[in-house]
Amino acid sequence: MRMRGIFGSTARFRGQVEAQRAPLYRLAYSWCHDAGLADDLVQETLLRALDRAGQLNDPQRLRSWLCAILANCLRDHFRRARPLEPLDEEMAAHGDGPEAASASAQLAHRVRTEIERLPLGQRQVVTLVDLEGFSYAEVGEILEMPVGTVMSRLCRARAALRARLMDFAAGENSKVRSIR
Amino acid sequence: MSREPEVSREMQNAFVDGQLDAADWTAMVERMGANEVLRRGVCELRTLKDMVKGAYAGAQPARSGLAPTRWGWARAAALALLFAGAGWLAHAGLETGAGASLLARAGLRGTSGDRILVHVASSRPDVVDPALQEVEDYLHDARAAGRPVKVEIVANSAGLNILRAGSSSYAKRLEQLLSAYPNLTYVACNQTLDRLREKGAVVALLPGVKVAPTALDEIVKRLQEGWVYIRA
Numbered sequence: 001m002r003m004r005g006i007f008g009s010t011a012r013f014r015g016q017v018e019a020q021r022a023p024l025y026r027l028a029y030s031w032c033h034d035a036g037l038a039d040d041l042v043q044e045t046l047l048r049a050l051d052r053a054g055q056l057n058d059p060q061r062l063r064s065w066l067c068a069i070l071a072n073c074l075r076d077h078f079r080r081a082r083p084l085e086p087l088d089e090e091m092a093a094h095g096d097g098p099e100a101a102s103a104s105a106q107l108a109h110r111v112r113t114e115i116e117r118l119p120l121g122q123r124q125v126v127t128l129v130d131l132e133g134f135s136y137a138e139v140g141e142i143l144e145m146p147v148g149t150v151m152s153r154l155c156r157a158r159a160a161l162r163a164r165l166m167d168f169a170a171g172e173n174s175k176v177r178s179i180r
Numbered sequence: 181m182s183r184e185p186e187v188s189r190e191m192q193n194a195f196v197d198g199q200l201d202a203a204d205w206t207a208m209v210e211r212m213g214a215n216e217v218l219r220r221g222v223c224e225l226r227t228l229k230d231m232v233k234g235a236y237a238g239a240q241p242a243r244s245g246l247a248p249t250r251w252g253w254a255r256a257a258a259l260a261l262l263f264a265g266a267g268w269l270a271h272a273g274l275e276t277g278a279g280a281s282l283l284a285r286a287g288l289r290g291t292s293g294d295r296i297l298v299h300v301a302s303s304r305p306d307v308v309d310p311a312l313q314e315v316e317d318y319l320h321d322a323r324a325a326g327r328p329v330k331v332e333i334v335a336n337s338a339g340l341n342i343l344r345a346g347s348s349s350y351a352k353r354l355e356q357l358l359s360a361y362p363n364l365t366y367v368a369c370n371q372t373l374d375r376l377r378e379k380g381a382v383v384a385l386l387p388g389v390k391v392a393p394t395a396l397d398e399i400v401k402r403l404q405e406g407w408v409y410i411r412a
Contacts, residue, residue, distance in 0.1 A: 025241035111235035130232040155189045
C-alpha cells in the first residue's frame with residue numbers, strides 16, 4: 001500500500017490520523033453543534049481515512065484530506081437524516097447549553113449560536129479558515145468548490161457575524177474590563 | 181457621501197486571512213493608513229476571526245480510540261466551559277497570518293532598502309530563530325560594507341513573548357544583538373500587552389524595548405516613512 005511507503009508503516013499512519021482527532025472534532029462540532037454527532041462524524045472520518053490510506057498521495061496534505069473526508073461524512077449524514085434539506089440551508093438551532101453561566105462563557109455561547117445560524121456552506125468555510133487556518137485554495141479543495149465561491153461565502157458569513165456580534169462583543173468587553 | 185471603504189470586503193478578508201501577496205498586502209496597509217473606516221473594518225474582521233477561533237477552543241472529543249462510545253451534549257457543554265475567559269475579546273490588532281512572509285522565501289539580505297521592519301507574531305523557534313539569524317547577518321553585512329541601515333523588530337501576539345523579561349528564551353541573544361548593533365530596535369505591541377495584563381499576567385519587557393500603541397500602528401507608520409516590511 002502506498003501509505004506504508006510514505007509513513008513507514010500502517011501503524012504510523014494510524015497514529016498520524018488519530019492525532020488529528022481533536023482538531024477534527026472541533027471542526028465537526030463547529031459544523032453541527034452536536035457533541036454526539038461530532039464524535040460520530042470524526043470516528044467515521046478516521047475509519048474512512050484508515051480504509052482509504054492509499055488515496056493520500058501527499059502526506060503534507062493529511063489535514064486537508066481528512067477535512068475533506070469529514071465534509072463528505074457530514075454530507076452523507078444529512079442525506080441519510082434529512083434527504084430533502086439542501087446543505088446550504090440553515091440548520092435547526094439547538095437549545096441553550098448549560099455553559100451560558102459566566103460573561104465570557106455567554107459570549108462564547110453567543111458566538112457559537114450565531115455561527116450555527118449561518119447556512120452550512122458558509123459555516124464550513126468560515127470555520128475551515130478561522131479554526132484550521134486553511135488557505136482559500138485549500139478550502140476550495142476540501143469542499144470541492146471554486147476559490148471565488150469560498151471567498152464569497154466567507155464574505156457573507158463574516159458580514160452576518162459582524163452584524164450580529166460586534167455590538168455584543170463590545171458590550172461584553174466593557175463588562176470584563178469594568179470588573180477588573 | 182458613502183462612508184464605505186473603497187476596498188472590497190473580499191480584499192479585506194483576504195488581508196486578515198493572509199491570502200494577499202506581498203504587493204497587495206503592502207498596498208492594503210498603505211490604504212489603511214489613510215482610511216480610518218477601512219482600518220476599523222479590518223480590526224473588526226480580526227476580532228471576529230479570533231472570536232470564532234475562541235468559541236471552539238475548548239471543544240474536545242469524548243472518544244480517544246476507535247471503539248464506538250457516545251457522549252452527550254452535556255459532556256460537550258461542560259467541556260466548553262473550559263475555554264471561558266480565554267481573553268479573545270479585545271484581539272483586534274494585527275495578530276497572525278496577514279502579510280508577506282518574505283523572510284522565509286528570500287532572506288533579509290535579498291531585500292532592497294536600508295530600513296527594514298521585521299514583524300514577529302509567533303514565538304515558535306522555527307519562526308524566530310531564522311528571523312534573528314537573518315537580522316544578525318543583515319546587520320553584520322551592512323556594517324562590513326559601511327552601509328547605514330536600520331532594523332526594527334516589531335513583536336505582537338505570541339511573538340511578544342520573545343521580548344518578555346524573565347521568560348523569553350531569546351533574552352540573552354536579543355540583548356547581545358542590541359548591544360552589538362545600536363541601529364537595531366525592538367518594539368512591543370501595547371495592545372498585546374494590555375491583553376496579557378487583562379488576563380492577570382505581570383509583563384516586564386527586556387531592557388531597551390519600545391512600546392507602540394499597536395503593531396499595526398507601527399507598521400503603517402514605518403511603511404509611510406518608506407521602510408521595507410518583512411514578516412517573520
